Amino acid sequence: MAQNKKTPNKLINESSPYLLQHAYNPVDWYPWGEEALQKARQEDKPILVSIGYAACHWCHVMEHQSFENEKIASVMNEHFVCIKVDREERPDVDAVHMEALQAMGVQGGWPLNVFLNSEAKPFYGGTYFTPQQWVKLLLNIAEAYAKDRQKLDQSAEQFVKHLNLSELKRFGIQQSQTEVSEEEFEELYRNLARQFDKKHGGFGAAPKFPMPANLLFLLRYYAHTENAAALKHINLTLHEMAYGGIYDQIGGGFARYSVDEKWLAPHFEKMLYDNGQLISLYAEAYLLTKETLYKDVVHETIAFAERELMSEEGGFYSSLDADSEGVEGKFYVFTRQELQDLFGAEEPILSKYYHVTTTGNFEHGQNILHRRISDAHFAKENELELEVLEEMVKTWKDKLMEVRSQRIRPGLDEKILCSWNAIMLKGLADAYYTFGNKRFLHLAVRNADFILRHFKQGDRLYHNYKEGKASIDGFLEDYALLIRALIRVYEITFDEKYLQEARQLTDYTLANFLDEQEQLFFFTDQSAEKLVARKKELLDNVIPSSNSVMATNLYLLGLYFDEERYQQLADAMLAQVKELVVREPGHMGNWATLYYHKLQPTAEVAIVGHQAPEMRSELSSFYIPNMLLAGTEGQSELPLLQDRSAINGKTTVYVCYNRTCQLPVQTAAEALEQLQNRTGQNPNFPAL
Template sequence: MEKKPNRLARESSPYLLQHAYNPVDWYPWGPEALQKAQEEQKPILVSIGYAACHWCHVMEHQSFENEQIAQVMNQHFVCIKVDREERPDVDQVYMDALHAMGLQGGWPLNVFLNPEAKPFYGGTYFPPQNWVQLLQNIAEAYRQNRTELDQSADQFAQHLNRSTLSQFGLQQSNPDFNPDDFGQLYQRLKARFDIKRGGTMQAPKFPMPSIWMFLLRYYYHTQDTAALEQLNLTLEEMAFGGIYDQIGGGFARYSTDEEWLVPHFEKMLYDNGQLISLYAEAYQATRNDLYKEVVLETIAFVEHDLTRPDGGFYSSLDADSEGEEGKFYVFTQTELEEVLGEEAALASRYYNATAQGNWEHSVNILHRRQTDDAFAADQGLTPQELKEHVQNWKDRLLQARSQRVHPGLDDKILTSWNALLLKGLTDAYKALNEPTILELACTNARFLLQNLKTGNKLYHTYKEGKATVDGFLEDYALLIQALIGLYQCTFDENWLREAKKLTQHTLQNFYDPAEDLFFFTSAESEALIARKKEIMDNVIPASNSVMATNLHWLGLYFDNDQYTSLSEKMLAKVRDLVVQEPAHLANWASLYFLKLKPSAEVAVIGPDAHQERRLLQQHFLPNALLAGTAEPQDSVLPLLEGRTALNGQTTFYVCYNHACQLPVHSVAEALDQLKSQK
């Protein structure tokens, strides 16, 4: 029987399009579905997932493609499908509702609402027989006990509208940023470390870049070698593990085990953007060549698999291909021998592959357990000989893998995730000084500003030539952050001007003066049953912590006390929670680091300004702001006013709190001045 399309066939989201031929009478989120529920006084089923979600695919196949189950759904509910990546605001509200019900969150997320869109029950994945039973029970309960369910929904709606600060017991601001509490913060975080395999304890293991970015800053501030050792252990174990694609570069979303071996194989743009930043900064701090290799290979993966010709970055690659999770990435011993011939034995030792396999169904997840130097010594090879072998294996295995059926691509462009990758590219360029990385960054920034911005308003998503969905705070905050990074790589003030315009728009449309924090949604956007604020740093940092950090840097660049003061107020609001729960507020903890000592303001003026900038940026200087110009010009930046190249030589001005040290003419002298204030 020929399948008929439902309303989702008119959508652009790859996740919604995956459900376009389900027998379920799906609606996209919007007024049509909500109005139908009101008119027919039917309960609403909101089902939320994303294109790379394995269990979302399983539930679709088992339940949403089943004619009998679809008939039950259509008869009793108005059914709405939501792409959580396209509508994080909807996801956030109903995920919070699930937590309020005392239930474990995750995706797929299935929530039942009354016709006013207020939730009264929910869950995640359900096997088909359980799902049908649940649907029938809820339909019956709604007929028999609607008053009680509506009362319950009202209570959940009230709960969702609680003040963000009262929710976390943060009624009093605490502006005391001191080294003792900063040390306590680290000790609480340290208690969660896995000192054997890196990361934090217990599986599943997520990379959580914000935690390790903070650890770099803590080490910079304290020179505590134990912090650096834990950071190096984590970064090395992740780079050696199956969570890292040893052949094609790039990281999977998380590891299902404690040893980083078995990933959940989907690759997300937001993870890889942040991990490029993390490994680039770690390379600046340690000069470990492994970190440089990871940065370059991950960028190469993004260029090859996630980049549009005009510079936008796609969202993700699926975990599955041909209906099997990870099939694209794994090799049997026989396949390795077919591809590598006589080299297979050595390659198998390097990648820990065996005839029995190291994963299910006798397949191997390629991974490492030794540094290249140690492996080369064990095998009687020089490091250079091993390097040539490894590159040969990678080239041949990548070529063989390219002939396989590829995982599904989610080809929508998200402003926030693109901004994370853009920031990663700026950090990589600073660390490695590779011009092609900067070219890729500038192309992406121009793409975003041309296609996802109208006036000073951003849109969240772009597909098939059209930008849709009003931008969320994460779009503004993360793009502002990336534009600041791009200025630091180029000294082109246009990038900072764009950042300032977006900041002003954010202050006008997202800021809540009652709490000195920003709402996730704009005052101009569709109103949901609750308007939320995001303060907990997760796999992606909280949009408020990013915005507070942006205000710190922009306050210095533009000598704007409003920005600086608001940054301090925002951190003061959550400061006690940061000290108590640093694992969940790690990006705020990095802002705490910035508030302990004045940030250095470094101006580089003169004919070799760009060359000197590149040399200076190869050093890890997390509490330094950099500005400069090769020629005297009209600048919007107070830091450059009246600055000249003394005696025609490129000159460094290192300043703290509007007081400058003696001008110097070399990177070495500027670094000495920076270290003396560290």
Template sequence: MNRLANETSPYLLQHAHNPVDWYAWGDEALQKACDEDKPILVSIGYSACHWCHVMERESFENETIARRMNELFVCIKVDREERPDVDAIYMEAVQAMGVQGGWPLNVFLMPDAKPFYGLTYAPAQNWYNLLGGVREAFDTNREQLRQSAEGFAEHLNTSELARFNLTEGDPIFALETVETMYRKLATRFDTEDGGTGRAPKFPMPALYGFLLRYADLTGDASAYNQLTLTLNRMALGGIYDQIGGGFARYSTDRHWFAPHFEKMLYDNAQLLTLYSEAYTLTGNALYRDTVYGTIRFMERELLSPEGGFYSALDADSEGVEGKFYTWSAEELQTMLGDDFEWFEKLYTITDEGNWEEGRTNILHRTETNPAFADQMGWTAEKLETKLAYTHQKLMAERDKRIRPGLDDKMLCSWNGLALKGLVTAYRVFNEPDFLQTALRLAFFIRQKLTDSRNGGRLWHSYKMAPNSMPGRAKQLGFLEDYAAVIDGYLALYQATFNEDWLTEADRLAQYVFNQFDDVKTENSDAPHDPLFFFTDKSGEELIARKKEVFDNVIPASNSMMAHNLYTLSLLLDRPQYAKRVDQLLGQMQSLLEGEANYLTNWAALYAIRVRPTAEIALVGPDVQAFRREIDARFFPNKVLAGTEGKSGLPLLNLRTPIDGRTALYVCYNRACRLPVTSVDAMWEQVG
């Protein structure tokens, strides 16, 4: 076993038996490279990465290749999910070299950790030859490589202001600007199968969160149609586990049929929020079923005994991608008997198999439950009964199979996303179990991922220990951890009106200002940049300190913080928070108008700001009943504050029930209208 045996990351532990003399990222390895004047090989991946496993089998488990790696380099293995800061730096460096990014990411560094060459997957013989070539270049062309590495390091340290030509300015919130953003996005829509572009297709929840808000804001039928087309196809396609619930990371084809079977917590967490919100706009029962199925999957396969959620499930089992999830027609016929005939039609099963891996089938659908029931001449209730029976049978059989590997580390940011998703589902569907799971998760974050001995800062990663030993939290939290957890706490406050969660959200926001802000020295001529750094100023100093701007499969931490600060500014009357939001949006506006494809969570906040946000205060004995009635309707331009008695919160202070009845106060920009005692009357005031 190598040094990785002492790590907590399942991905690093997977490599603990490699003959490669791996180090984890840290001072020991970096100092060794300097002391021995040796180049560094950093190999970055994650536990559910298919091609990472392939490269391990072909190269890192090969004694001959490992011997060459050990002789020529200091070899460092990095879990990108545990160290997103390291991954972001070297991914950007490789892209600057003209290489398309991806994982496994293999980067060669000078002894001072500055990169000079990188690539993704390489077959074993190519990798063996490359190792020798890179080391020879290091030995014979050191000065040239040094200059190249200095150039890449200089690129990495170029500010976002300079790189993207961001300038200070006041945001101009105009409907025309939002329409410009939408038109830019619409040029990439697949109007036949949903999503954007061709293949592969990723769910991209932030994009459809923007479409939700844009369709609601403008009434644009094309936006509504693209939104519902995409959500329908994803929920019916193979990317969604039709038997067990939950979404795979992406579809390898344009039809959402054949997934890359790994299941990630961050996708499923965000899709809970998206499908729950979409249900309030559309009333589509498919979206409700998708939310319920996804939560069942998360609780069954990702929920830890301590209340936090594990990170991911592998795509492979027994060395075969998708083996756990696919079926032969013969298997299904044997198990289902008379039910096979209709099941075969609904899930498009064929004897030859509908997937490339032999005679196997991916279960996917083209018909919704109501449409298929009509086709078969059944009632909706009859189909539901049959589906429950057959799914239960198949799940019992599937549970006998060898399971995909589980990445059982718990990441703070992803659990924050899960908290938001669970709370949103509770607010929409009023399922008490959803709230109980959410509360248990929130307490897990406070107890296991919050460092109470050091000012209540967050940890990024937590791993349970075997044999009931205390678990281990490690790695100082990143901006994404604070942004996601604050968002989850704000949602939880607006669902429960327990002010502890609002207080904790504000405390974390103040920590962000103290530790992540780009504070200029008094003598600096550089303009103030309102974007926050990704890393805590108390954390490890890398070759560059980055800021996350662009939204991806997870929104940028800066865009999440902008949403959070806007909500906090309204709930707590924090003008300084509102000012920072305007600075951020003002700086981003020109980029938003030109590059909305990569800034959809920013665009969603911009769309909210086009019209005033309703500050709704509920006071009296029925605040929860009124809250449920309000949350049943899609209306993102609101914040909710509530109390059954008295509260010192700005929106609730000095507000009282009316003749013992619960009162609703609608306020805009701190000016309130006359209180009313029904939600219908409240909606009339909101307009």
């Protein structure tokens, strides 16, 4: 390729595909690290930190417009030490500079461009800039740095002071009592319900992000209260997303978000973390509703992930780009003429099904395929037998997939991240828990073993893996999300090695991440590189916060291992943030689920005997969200299973709450009756 004749910059030896995309820019890019920081100190130059990720559309735009421009690059090289960061590889660096940007009064996003003084302290920043804006900004900052350095340094000190403020103080959180109450739980729900988009589903206005943690909380809230409005909003949201353009109607899988409130026009990149969580969400919703659409979404999304994101070794790649051939969404969209040429006489019914028009619903006459009603409804409207329509749709999808296979594919980010693989692992485990599909179990076990083999060395985790190499120390998100996934893998396999791995990783985090004073976890290991601030992640975003996941892990493992210290810390963590959970549940969805778990004792279900896997399968076909499962076909030292046996050689179930057990039973129906009597009537239980 012609670009290989150019001299590469310092990014050429990096593993991140995003950084490698910039390796032949005329900008003298450095990766984040001591070499670049030392150069800035020695030359007393300001630092430009430019942060993005491989699937980011506007990151690519700014690269093409500015970073590939020789004249602009010369300005950057003359006045700055330029550092490129992949936010997915270095979430710690991204978090510090994103918070700095927000402290400057700028709305965050990517590309994220922050200017630091030679001591790596931020003083100014922004997101996307046009070439003209960018050059003007570069020259203005260079001049200010030369002529008004003291003022910039003073500003930087103020931002660093802000960054080092405790998250609890920054959010104005007062520690609450550990007790939870039904009244407070209802207030929490009411505060979340104010954000419902009752017409299109989801939360708030455009752009629309799926926010799986909030929807999973609503499922648990409904299980506890049977509030019909909550279930209505869950179903509305899940239907609208599954029918919309945010869902790939042909190949399965979800895009990162929708730019409009109707879920029609996605930002076309597909991220592993979204799809893993949405598999979990739709699988759990199916358990409650038995809605066929939700089952189809799970199966199609797993098929997408296996087909397009899975490595030969059993790990999952990070993302697919929004662009192909430099055009956003080009891989996924069709003109009506293309469909007429492909399907002939069948095109009108296909176009009606997918809402295709001659003028298009996207750019340049293109159509984003989407639906608005169920197959049963569409078949009835168009006087078709449902089975006939379903066969037609299958044929359409197969043909359109074949057409897409001939197109130039979106770029694939081939780095494999521990935390994101853990999210997909839990999704696969949840899908097997719900549907009992052996393929899902195979994929889950293969991925779990891949993660433990390649990301875990001794007691510690690494964050990234590519081409046989892991190089970045694990962050709290890696430990927390993997522990949570391993607990779920134990529940579907009853293989105690996964539970023991979860416990060992938990003990490592307690020793190396915990702030004993605040009873919350730092995002970075105590041995990690020291940045200008050591942050804690409290707010649940599209991905749940590592502290909320860790608190949930401690709660569950405290039950499995009868560990009082785990339970006490989980309670203390929830107490620290409980005020904010109730006040702002839209930003605390996963914390809200932990609140739900504390309202009533969690059912501890121990299954002992040769038919333990079959009994687990029977019990897990019902929606019992506040339950953990333990099982063995023989003997076990696990506290939940210790001194329990299969009575008269027949598989036996022990249903317990707060270390107090019901009478042992030997059928799923009897166990369900004990669970039902304790948790109250649930529409998904059988009549007993």
